[in-house]
Amino acid sequence: xxxxxxxxxxxxxxxxxxxxxxxxxxxxxxxxxxxxxxxxxxxxxxxxxxxxxxxxxxxxxxxxxxxxxxxxxxxxxxxxxxxxxxxxxxxxxxxxxxxxxxxxxxxxxxxxxxxxxxxxxxxxxxxxxxxxxxxxxxxxxxxxxxxxxxxxxxxxxxxxxxxxxxxx
Numbered sequence: 546x547x548x549x550x551x552x553x554x555x556x557x558x559x560x561x562x563x564x565x566x567x568x569x570x571x572x573x574x575x576x577x578x579x580x581x582x583x584x585x586x587x588x589x590x591x592x593x594x595x596x597x598x599x600x601x602x603x604x605x606x607x608x609x610x611x612x613x614x615x616x617x618x619x620x621x622x623x624x625x626x627x628x629x630x631x632x633x634x635x636x637x638x639x640x641x642x643x644x645x646x647x648x649x650x651x652x653x654x655x656x657x658x659x660x661x662x663x664x665x666x667x668x669x670x671x672x673x674x675x676x677x678x679x680x681x682x683x684x685x686x687x688x689x690x691x692x693x694x695x696x697x698x699x700x701x702x703x704x705x706x707x708x709x710x711x712x713x
Contacts, residue, residue, distance in 0.1 A: 548697065592631060
């Protein structure tokens with residue numbers, strides 16, 4: 546079974562593909578246009594190419610909440626529009642999906658969140674998780690996608706380390 550994990554953003558979407566619980570591909574789709582719908586279109590085209598190339602069977606995607614974007618309504622709307630287009634694409638190919646909130650997938654990866662922990666710290670821990678689990682260096686968008694996939698697939702960790710991670 547081929548699984549796609551997406552950390553969706555209109556400017557830089559992290560992508561990870563797993564085959565039978567093994568990470569086989571990862572990338573970041575970027576878009577620089579000032580036009581929101583041009584950026585969304587670029588994301589959808591890129592995601593569709595991956596769906597077709599890897600014959601994706603299931604998708605895990607990060608859910609977005611207003612507090613995730615500091616209650617910035619225009620950013621929240623843009624992310625919801627992108628999610629809508631992604632859902633339309635998944636429907637086109639009859640691909641089922643699950644949304645995972647950031648605190649949910651981080652928790653399943655042993656990355657502790659909570660009040661007072663800044664976004665930059667969490668992003669660094671996401672990158673560190675991926676580096677320690679897979680031995681690869683990636684940006685935060687790709688790290689988030691890989692973590693989303695790990696959480697969705699139940700590839701959570703077992704060994705607790707001093708910095709709060711639990712690794713399998």
